[in-house]
Amino acid sequence: MESYMLLAQAIATAVVTFLLYELWCLRKKVRKLTKSPSLNSKVVVNKKYAPEPPGAWPIIGHLPLLVSAKQPHRAFAALAEKYGPAFMLRMGMSPMLIVSSREVAKECYTAKDHVFATRPVTTAGKLMAYDHSVMGFTPFGTYWREIRKIATVELFSARRIGMLKPVRQSEVSLWMKGLHEKWVHNGKSSVSVELKSQLEELTFNLLMQMVAGKRYYGSNVAKADEKMAGLFRHAVQQFNYHLGNSEMYDALPFMAWLDFKGDAKAMRNTQKDLDYIMQTWLDEHRVKADQMRGDAINNTRDFLDVLVMMEKTGQFSSAINDIDTTIKALALTQLVAGVDSMANTMVWVLALLLNNPEMLAKAQDELDTKVGKDRLVEESDIPNLNYLQALLKETLRMYPDGASLGPTRGNGGPPRGWVLRATWAAYSSTHGPYNVTQMYGPSPTGLTLRGS
Incomplete structure (x- = not known):
């Protein structure tokens, strides 16, 4: 029993020492940056x-x-x-x-x-976003400029968005058909619908079709995709949960090191699941690219097709060292960045109009x-x-x-x-x-x- 108490005291002492050291480093940094510009003065200005x-x-x-x-x-x-x-x-x-x-x-x-x-630098960016390779987590620099150029020129050009118009029309039509079927099955009378989840499914399917040509939400998921769809839905849910709960680790960095609640471990597991899914999609699109001929190369439908074709034709800049990670990070960016924002905005529009x-x-x-x-x-x-x-x-x-x-x-x-x-x-x-x-x-x- 005494040995356990000594161990607890030692851990507590180490934590307090670490905190005091971090506080001392912070104060030293602030004082260094706020010194008077006078060469003869040693007075610290309260800037x-x-x-x-x-x-x-x-x-x-x-x-x-x-x-x-x-x-x-x-x-x-x-x-x-x-x-x-x-x-x-x-x-x-x-x-x-x-x-x-x-x-x-x-x-x-x-x-x-x-x-x-x-x-x-953030805990979530390091543990869940390919060490800050996902746009939105990426520090400014050469890599940021390169992926921004790829996104602007290759993924979001007017021509590329126009080519994906049939995909968007198809998904919206399927979604409306699903709502209509609910009305029919209820005897063509009023039926309650939890609109936020419905809009999230629509948004996810829209983005997934544009990114990877997949449908993982709703009642029209292919039988062969059910297992991967379940893994993807869980991984995205965990990503959003930990992204919204990781600020404490950024404010108090030592907590990520101690990891009392196991959040850091959970974030690493989420990254593994998402990476498995992204790598599976990437491998599928590489096989698909090897089978494409002629005009099919220029008429690719989703973003991963475009990125794989860029890889095959040597269009990636020499500044990008790990092409696999860059492609997966760009794909993940589109999926995790747009869903909540679009679904939430649509819910607010409808709610405010109804009122x-x-x-x-x-x-x-x-x-x-x-x-x-x-x-x-x-x-x-x-x-x-x-x-x-x-x-x-x-x-x-x-x-x-x-x-x-x-x-x-x-x-x-x-x-x-x-x-x-x-x-x-x-x-x-x-x-x-x-x-x-x-x-x-x-x-x-x-x-x-x-x-x-």
Whole structure:
């Protein structure tokens, strides 16, 4: 028993020593970067980057303030009202600059974009995103420039998006057919539908068809794909769960090393599952590419086809050392980045319209007038649906895609610190151009986003 107590004391001593050492390193770094420029002066200047709320604890900083808030994005907005459009928080052992106004964000991400362009090293990025190879986790540099060029020129060009139009039409038609069948099976009477899960299935199938030519959601999954589909659904669910719960490890890095709850191990297992799936798809597409001839090479349908053809024709830059990892990371980027944002936005649009019958009626009238009742809406109709576009923009104003954007860092921010764009706070500020936080509806013209 005594030996166990000694062991516990030794571990506790080691942890406290490590924490004190990290705190000492942080303070030393800050002092080094904030010395007076005078060559003869040794005085340390108390250089503040922005106002900082009181109440920061040693080591854990302002984390209790955010943990106690049920909705951290509203806490950011309240702090912005009190301390201004830019303020500092101590997120554990790292300082973070919170940007909560359009003007300051424009200065950071356009005029000074080169300063704030890089991404910080994170636990999730290291353990689940091919060591920061997935876009959104990638630090600024040569690799980032190369994969951005591939995504812009090869994957998201107007020609490539146009080639995938039949895929999008087919998936939307299948989804609507599934909803219609629910109505028929219920005796052609009203039936309750959990819309968020339905929209997530639609979005996933759309993205998967565009990325890999697969369908893993809904009732039309191929028999041969059922096992892989189940593994993929579980892996993506775990990815999103750990991505949303890994901030504590970034704020307090020693927790990832100790891994009390086993989250780091779970993230590694999630990465293994996703890598197995991505590698299986990649191998299938390589076999498919070997069998393609003539015009089929130029008319490939999904993103993995394009990337494999780039590999076969030697179009990858010499700056990319591991082509397999790059292809898998690009494929994973499309799947994990777009699902929640699109599904959540569609849910908010429908929910707000159902709670505003007059606006719903106007949107329906516009569809009847500009599209008609004898055909489905085409993508080419969208530029003519001005009121519907205004409703979508207004929804994004009130409920932006992500209450805050992913953190960045650079030599213009706080030492060893991050910069976070509080999107919801920027759009809801009473000092900004909107000043109508709880009001829903396009501007009086009915055509543009309020304040734009």
